[in-house]
Amino acid sequence: MNLRGWHAGKVAGLVLVLGALALSSIAACDQMGAKKSGGSRVQDTGKGAIKIGHYGSMSGAQATFGQSTDKGIRLAIEEKNAAGGVKGRKVELVTQDTAGKSQETSIVVTRLINDDKVVAILGEVASSLSLVGGPIAQKEGVPMISPSSTNPDVTAVGDMVSRVCFIDSFQGFVAAKFARENLKLTKAAVLYDQSQAYSAGLASDFKKAFTELGGTIAAEQAYTGGNLEVSSQLQSIKGAGAEVVFLPGYYSDVGTIIRKAREAGITVPFLGGDGWDSAELAKIAGDAINGNYYSNHYSHEEARPEVQAFVKNYQAKYSETPDGLAALGYDAAMLLFDAIERSWPGDGKPIEGKALAAAINSTKDFKGVTGTFSIDENRNAKKSAVILEYKNGVPTMAARIEP
Amino acid sequence: MDDVLETTINTLAVGGLYALIALGYTLVYGILRFINFAHSDVVAWGGWLALSIAGVFGWTAAGGAPAIAVPVVLVLTMAVCAAMGVTIERLAYRPLRKAPRLNVLITAIGVSLLLQNVGILDGVFGNKPDTIRPLLANSVLGEVGAVQLRLYDLMTIAVTIALVVGLERLVYGTRMGRAMRAVSHDERTAALMGIDVNRVITVTFAIGSALAAAGGILFALRNDLRLTADASWVLLGLKAFVAAVVGGIGNVRGAAAGALLIAFVEVFVHRYVGAVFADKPWVSQLQDIYVFGILILVLLFKPSGLLGKAAVEKV
Numbered sequence A: 001m002n003l004r005g006w007h008a009g010k011v012a013g014l015v016l017v018l019g020a021l022a023l024s025s026i027a028a029c030d031q032m033g034a035k036k037s038g039g040s041r042v043q044d045t046g047k048g049a050i051k052i053g054h055y056g057s058m059s060g061a062q063a064t065f066g067q068s069t070d071k072g073i074r075l076a077i078e079e080k081n082a083a084g085g086v087k088g089r090k091v092e093l094v095t096q097d098t099a100g101k102s103q104e105t106s107i108v109v110t111r112l113i114n115d116d117k118v119v120a121i122l123g124e125v126a127s128s129l130s131l132v133g134g135p136i137a138q139k140e141g142v143p144m145i146s147p148s149s150t151n152p153d154v155t156a157v158g159d160m161v162s163r164v165c166f167i168d169s170f171q172g173f174v175a176a177k178f179a180r181e182n183l184k185l186t187k188a189a190v191l192y193d194q195s196q197a198y199s200a201g202l203a204s205d206f207k208k209a210f211t212e213l214g215g216t217i218a219a220e221q222a223y224t225g226g227n228l229e230v231s232s233q234l235q236s237i238k239g240a241g242a243e244v245v246f247l248p249g250y251y252s253d254v255g256t257i258i259r260k261a262r263e264a265g266i267t268v269p270f271l272g273g274d275g276w277d278s279a280e281l282a283k284i285a286g287d288a289i290n291g292n293y294y295s296n297h298y299s300h301e302e303a304r305p306e307v308q309a310f311v312k313n314y315q316a317k318y319s320e321t322p323d324g325l326a327a328l329g330y331d332a333a334m335l336l337f338d339a340i341e342r343s344w345p346g347d348g349k350p351i352e353g354k355a356l357a358a359a360i361n362s363t364k365d366f367k368g369v370t371g372t373f374s375i376d377e378n379r380n381a382k383k384s385a386v387i388l389e390y391k392n393g394v395p396t397m398a399a400r401i402e403p
Numbered sequence B: 001m002d003d004v005l006e007t008t009i010n011t012l013a014v015g016g017l018y019a020l021i022a023l024g025y026t027l028v029y030g031i032l033r034f035i036n037f038a039h040s041d042v043v044a045w046g047g048w049l050a051l052s053i054a055g056v057f058g059w060t061a062a063g064g065a066p067a068i069a070v071p072v073v074l075v076l077t078m079a080v081c082a083a084m085g086v087t088i089e090r091l092a093y094r095p096l097r098k099a100p101r102l103n104v105l106i107t108a109i110g111v112s113l114l115l116q117n118v119g120i121l122d123g124v125f126g127n128k129p130d131t132i133r134p135l136l137a138n139s140v141l142g143e144v145g146a147v148q149l150r151l152y153d154l155m156t157i158a159v160t161i162a163l164v165v166g167l168e169r170l171v172y173g174t175r176m177g178r179a180m181r182a183v184s185h186d187e188r189t190a191a192l193m194g195i196d197v198n199r200v201i202t203v204t205f206a207i208g209s210a211l212a213a214a215g216g217i218l219f220a221l222r223n224d225l226r227l228t229a230d231a232s233w234v235l236l237g238l239k240a241f242v243a244a245v246v247g248g249i250g251n252v253r254g255a256a257a258g259a260l261l262i263a264f265v266e267v268f269v270h271r272y273v274g275a276v277f278a279d280k281p282w283v284s285q286l287q288d289i290y291v292f293g294i295l296i297l298v299l300l301f302k303p304s305g306l307l308g309k310a311a312v313e314k315v
Helices: A008-031 A063-082 A102-114 A127-140 A152-157 A168-182 A197-212 A231-240 A251-263 A279-289 A305-318 A324-343 A353-361 B002-032 B039-057 B069-096 B101-119 B151-173 B175-185 B187-192 B197-223 B231-247 B252-276 B287-301
Strands: A050-056 A091-097 A120-123 A144-146 A161-163 A187-193 A216-223 A244-246 A270-272 A293-296 A366-368 A371-375 A385-391 A394-401 B140-144 B147-150
Touching (some): A050 A102, A063 A305, A102 A127, A120 A324, A152 A161, A161 A353, A168 A197, A168 A244, A168 A270, A187 A231, A197 A244, A216 A231, A231 A251, A251 A270, A324 A353, A324 A366, B002 B175, B039 B231, B069 B101, B069 B197, B147 B151, B151 B197, B187 B197, B252 B287
Parallel strands (some): A244 A270
Antiparallel strands (some): A293 A385, A366 A371, A385 A394, B140 B147
16 A cells, blocks of 8 residues: 555544444444354344244246245244244244345345344255355354255354255265165266256265265266256267266256157156256156156155145145145244244243254254254254155155165 | 267257347347347247247147147247337337447346346246247157157258348348348448438347247247246357357358357367266366357457458547
């Protein structure tokens, strides 16, 4: 910096002003309860409705993800409120649309915390967006539960961020185990979306698990989400003679890719992850979807009473069958209510972020729709997965794979 | 050999799509010297409007469309999109005809955002992906060796050739085409010679948007319909724009040639360079970088494009 031409007095004055500003901001931080240490923050007044936030892709390319999750959360809130609320307080939901975009995500998460003053946040579905929202929640000291982001890094940002789903390394393992042990196949190809952390992560986890289980990876190809001119990738896969193709993309791409693969003469089954979980997939792929498999968090056909009650209530409210994302949204909300009940002393005291996060992270044997699970030391849910097979355009339960 | 044939067909089909869209950029640039950023959204609307028009006739159920369906939908959608392009020009660009280029450019981005976001409203096209394939099954027309010749590929190539040749005829063989070239060369002198410049510009937008609609339908048949706000339409438009620049923006044949080159790099190079480096997947993952690399090379060594003429800036 060049200070020539400046009067020493001016500089000193500037330093004084800056110093005063710094001091007052430190004081402000103290008043708000040590915000800097990633610590706690009190958003609640202790009275009236408990406000919780949901940020999700209510519009955009993966719109059904956010919409299903939101429906699941709203069903949970409706049931909880009908049963008297959380320790007598009603729950109120504020939903913010990320449109599936990262720049929107940072705006709406900040808005949920600063403007809507929510006590906890649920969201996002896409891992790449939870990786944007998570650090903000962590910094501001507001607990966040991701219903369905499966990338391992999502909860690594700190003690405020947890999830109610399994992680990609497990999902990759489940797909590999199913291909090796149930389908008894030895040669796999991988085709993943290089623009999505979720897809690329899942692909490498599958490769690792599949080779460890004694299989070989015959071809590895990538595409960029949205650019579905994948003929050359499909030609390479066809030429490699794979017996199964692992395609861990999102439903908006997968349907078109599978149809093109069938037209290009690839007849082997495709195997995917929970990104396939949308009714739109069968509509876009048409008949080509049949005979393909994906791992998911639950199947609506399971006989467990939690599943059957949830499916029945969901169908009554929305006249559609809930997908896995709706079930995870429901579980995330119910786990949050459970944690508030365990950590909040009541009596007009505010709900406090740090205590709530601690209660969420110490959840044991929670009976959810997507299975009975505990939150482990990395704030991930330890649970089993199901494999669904498309038959006549409908996903049907094929296997359950334990951790 | 089969593999090379299959790759060639794919290259031609993808190149045809890029060409149809690139022509819209190149026509508008040739006449008005500005880049119509809303062009890729007209492509997206073309795809979705085709679905709506097919719905009006009840042709959206699988197997429910007669053979006449595709030509009817194609022509109607091209007409609607032509009207749309003319309206956009009339309302958004014409009032800015005398304004600095930058204003028009920013307005074009505004129109683009408007079309993207109006498109995903529930009453318009909605926010769920869809498909127009029930209009026409992608049937096998014949076989050469082990390669199946599919309807979508051949139709894309045929429609593109027909439209490019038609456009070529129009620009170089009719009075309107001569007027277009005159306006492109020197707008003020053309006006002094009695050419109705506004009419020429209207026709240009109508043609560019109709070609965009054709591109949108063919693209949707191949790749299904993603939301109008999806980034994939912008990427498609960007590649077509690169094709127009590589070929020499403002030049009809150049746009077609540029589109083929871009498609060649994307499909052919991806297939064979990727196969040579099969153990290094990142080589083929750089697909998009190769496309934009071509753009940089062309701009470095022949800034006016492969078939473009170097223009001397008049001061």
